[in-house]
Amino acid sequence: MLPEIEQYFRLEKLPHMWCPGCGNGIVLHCLVKAIDKLCLDQDRTVMVSGIGCAARASGYLDFDTLHTTHGRALAFATGVKFAKPELNVFVLTGDGDCTAIGGNHFIHAARRNINLTTIVFNNNIYGMTGGQYSPMTPNACRATTSPYGNLERPFNLAELAIAAGATFVGRATTYHTKQLTDLIIEGYKNNGFSLIEVVTHCPTSFGRHNKMGSPADMLKWQRDHGVTAMRYENLSPEERSDKFIVGVLHRCEAPEYTAEYQKLQEKFRGR
Amino acid sequence: MGCNIVTDLSSVPRLRPAAVVINQAWCKKCGICIAFCNKGVLAFGEGNRVEVAQPENCVGCGLCENFCPDYAINLEVADQ
Numbered sequence: 322m323l324p325e326i327e328q329y330f331r332l333e334k335l336p337h338m339w340c341p342g343c344g345n346g347i348v349l350h351c352l353v354k355a356i357d358k359l360c361l362d363q364d365r366t367v368m369v370s371g372i373g374c375a376a377r378a379s380g381y382l383d384f385d386t387l388h389t390t391h392g393r394a395l396a397f398a399t400g401v402k403f404a405k406p407e408l409n410v411f412v413l414t415g416d417g418d419c420t421a422i423g424g425n426h427f428i429h430a431a432r433r434n435i436n437l438t439t440i441v442f443n444n445n446i447y448g449m450t451g452g453q454y455s456p457m458t459p460n461a462c463r464a465t466t467s468p469y470g471n472l473e474r475p476f477n478l479a480e481l482a483i484a485a486g487a488t489f490v491g492r493a494t495t496y497h498t499k500q501l502t503d504l505i506i507e508g509y510k511n512n513g514f515s516l517i518e519v520v521t522h523c524p525t526s527f528g529r530h531n532k533m534g535s536p537a538d539m540l541k542w543q544r545d546h547g548v549t550a551m552r553y554e555n556l557s558p559e560e561r562s563d564k565f566i567v568g569v570l571h572r573c574e575a576p577e578y579t580a581e582y583q584k585l586q587e588k589f590r591g592r
Numbered sequence: 593m594g595c596n597i598v599t600d601l602s603s604v605p606r607l608r609p610a611a612v613v614i615n616q617a618w619c620k621k622c623g624i625c626i627a628f629c630n631k632g633v634l635a636f637g638e639g640n641r642v643e644v645a646q647p648e649n650c651v652g653c654g655l656c657e658n659f660c661p662d663y664a665i666n667l668e669v670a671d672q
Binding site: 324337339341344345524 | 617626627664667
């Protein structure tokens with residue numbers, strides 16, 4: 322770890338509880354590097370997380386942190402932001418936490434366009450509870466609850482967020498660390514709901530069941546399957562089938578929720 | 593400190609030499625750093641401990657530190 326980012330960690334809590342080779346550590350590293358580049362005040366930055374492997378991230382960070390109930394990270398974060406709009410609020414959530422248990426909170430936070438930076442650690446599985454398939458587990462992939470392959474189709478989280486009204490949507494992988502750091506910076510700067518979906522790897526619960534090899538092999542899989550939008554355009558339909566786009570996927574302007582509320586307050590105060 | 597590291601391609605800009613320091617207490621031996629080091633600097637040693645086998649080959653690219661999920665690698669770049 323670079324000495325300049327040590328101040329953002331609760332060093333006495335390290336090493337973290339994630340499995341050897343887990344991508345969550347890389348995501349957290351990128352988040353901290355982004356915060357360091359943004360020069361955010363630790364006392365005015367809040368990390369909110371739900372339940373699951375990814376949600377443990379808030380416990381390792383030396384900010385004001387909130388480890389909430391399953392799926393409710395966005396609900397708590399909405400409350401924090403609404404009460405104190407001047408705070409920087411980051412939401413750290415996993416794919417199961419965000420899309421299954423907290424699915425409704427997710428679409429409504431995006432619809433309201435509240436100024437939160439949401440980082441979804443998408444490892445395609447419920448890792449902490451023993452490798453059950455999640456709404457982000459790709460079709461035909463194996464999990465402990467789908468030993469013959471998942472029958473369900475996964476969510477396309479980015480498109481879901483765009484349809485729900487998010488004003489910044491990006492996707493990166495744990496292989497594309499520089500891009501991930503830049504996306505977090507851009508997501509923070511967006512005045513509205515920002516979603517950064519991070520394709521991360523779970524070597525223990527997902528990789529093992531799907532014969533994806535070592536943690537390093539899973540990182541190489543991300544390198545080979547995450548492509549830029551420009552490259553994706555030039556691929557044939559067959560080549561596209563197992564590829565996904567990384568980078569900024571969507572950006573637009575919309576009124577921000579807390580700012581609108583502020584205006585309403587001022588109107589009734591007669592200012 | 594003089595830079596005497598030779599890369600395979602002379603056109604590749606030389607990075608500053610660095611000392612790779614591994615925090616064994618945090619390392620979980622996942623092998624990502626070893627797999628991604630293009631110069632073969634790191635290797636599994638006794639008891640699967642990650643060791644700096646060929647420090648002289650390090651070009652200071654920082655990939656190992658970047659990819660280490662456990663923050664167990666620190667690249668100490670020499671001042672020039």
